[in-house]
Amino acid sequence: MKPRSPRSAPVVCAALASAALASYLLAASPGCDSEGSSRQPASDPTTLVSDAGSFTRSTLLGAFGQCALDGYRKTAQKSALLAEAVRQHESEQSAASLTAARTAFADAMVDYQRIEVMQFGPLAKKVAPGGEGIRDLVYAWPNVNRCLVDETLVARGYEAADFAAKGAVNTRGLAAVEYLLWNEGATNACADTSAINAGGTWQALEAGELSRRRAAYARVVVEDVAARLGALVQKWEPGGGNFLAELESAGTGSRHYGSQQLALNSVMDALFYVDVELKDEKVGRPLALTGSCTIDCGDQVEALHSKLGRAHLAANLAGFRAIFFGCGEGGAGLGFDDLLEGVGAARVATSVHAALAEVDAALSAIPEQKLEDELRAKSAAARTLHDALRKLGGLLKTEVVTVLNLELPGRVEGDND
Template sequence: MISRTILATAVAVLALTATADAQLCGDADGSGAISVTDGVRVLRAAAGLGECELARCDADGSGAVTVSDGVNVLRAAAGLGTPTGCPTGGSLGPRRTFLRDLASAGAIAGYRALASEAAALEVAVGDLVTAPGGERLALAQAAWRATRRAWKVTEAFRLGPSEAQRTSARIDWPSANTGQIDAEIAGGGALSSAYLDTLGAQKVGFQAMEYFLFDPVGGVPGAVDRLLGNEDARRRAYLQALATNVRERTEALRDAWEPGGGNFGDDFVASGIGGSTFASLKEAFDEVVNRMIFTAETVEENRLGAPLGVDGGGARPDLVESPRSGDALAGIAANLQGIADVYRGTYTGGQATGLGAQVAPLSAAIDAEVRALLTDALAAVAAVPEPLADAIVDHREEALAAYEAVQRLRRALTVDVASVLGVKLTFGGNDGD
């Protein structure tokens, strides 16, 4: 009886091993990891000197094992990529596939778009400071709005290089300290991008640029006027340095993710199987969900709730983000769009696997509810007229409706999604049973 049980267990383990090994694309020998041996094995198969199943060896998904696959696997063994094309559909597993798509279609595409917008902003600001004028100011303002929105979309997956480089603090601190900026202008520091790197977060980034580009009292003439004169040379230099600094920061972020750069994208996808940032797939996956929730919470509490005074005390227009440009709601909408993209898979780089694809098989009801809440939240924010600083007083009902819609969304992400995906500390901070 016992010996039969042991035999059955051994057979089951062997069966599990054989089948589960087929899950890792590029792992030709089924060792559980991608090594040079796998690359050699694929090359031998490509040369007709051995066999290798497509599910493990057709790294580029061409339908055949070729030299190209061998090269891809060798690159992966050297840490230069993660083969993902093996034709088994779920070869990466659903959660790693989600990370792969988030990295390629979401983060890399998103940061490319951000860096591109930042480059355009730098050019527009360069034109403006060269010859300040209303038209050029409008172009610079538009470029500023577009760049800021591109950044806000990416906040939903603000992890890895963004955190390591402190990009958020350096380009999007919630408010600018205009007094300190004026002091810098009045001072003697060399106003270059490198110099700005040494300054505090309240003197750099979008909010500092907003101080130069938008004048809520004087309007366009006022803003232009402050850049025109000879005595304003340092203002122009500061603004130019700010634009350059934002461009450099966003490019550094993009490059950190790019396959030809820091290749964080591949490192991220390889979490738990060779990636250096996250020890396990679960850790990386949990980080994504938590970032998304954090963004929703930031919108709910800081960007809508605090100005609305939901904690008591009435409206606080002074707490509205980007008050000079009146771009607060656009930023909020971009934040929500970023969350929606991650959930629906509707990334900047095209339709791909979203978080919803992980939720739906576990709870179709929760998936449907979250999708509806995303739509509701986006619509509710769109229904609030800019600027938010006025809306929280003059259109308080709409603003409160937007806040409540975001609150419902945040709650669903925090409770329902995190719970159904096993993302929260399922059993509490210590052990659980």
């Protein structure tokens, strides 16, 4: 992501003037004045007021950072428990140990999927301010290649000392762990022409050996995931890398955020996960509504083998809700809704709340472990979910970013869906 520059105020102001909501949008937009000039100080000390009380942009950014850090801590703890369960399964090789490992995976993924919507700072891609690309090393989905995982299994590539550092991201991470823990069959995901099938090396593996290798492979991968998530926490901890202070000091000494507006934009960029990764990739692609897949796309569901997709989506929405409406119990604490209220645009926050409720209702209408089936069948329930997500994303792309004078992330620009 290139460094952000203030959006053209005359264009924004002209657009606002013609909008139905112009009366409060013009008053709220910090980029518009009587002469159409743009003024965005690096740091704005203005005290704002919402139903959460008085706050500044700095305290709001601190709340975002603390919410993310709390989520990272929980996810790191759950990943450590998952690593222990997988090690136990590798040792025992029993039905009970496999069930325990799967349960630990499902539990860890609830917390991980929540922080998927908090990809700012080191978890984000390297092009983002402070980004180190940690996310793709932990969970590279939708960059998944199950055939490559099977080929690595046959070659025992996971045993290489540098596998965790140099192995392709689509052969490791939590997506690979899901496949390794749930795929118990004797078949693989490769074509007949693949070397492991054409050469007979896969067929030569007897069932017990295949099970042992899957467990060993999963253990190597999940131990790497746990280590990376633990390192992520240390990058944020006040006693460690203290990235938390980077957000709080945006515009006043932060190494990564030259202005508070840039920091706010980075956090908002992360929330667009619900429009791109969730709506387009997790729901739209299997429905053949997004991307290059336009006919039979059912195998592109997120949790193909575990059928945990509905739980993943619910956790994604919980992460979105925590940042947008407050990270505390019942939405307590500061969120983007408070910033909107503080600049006189509470009605926009109310609209987002209503749209999110529609998404929740659409997802709740789909039974547990049935999302994959609904998507593959292109059912009415799955399409209703997609429509609700599109409405939510539309509000983010238009009213929210306009009122707060933010810019759309590059992966969203030009997307009119």
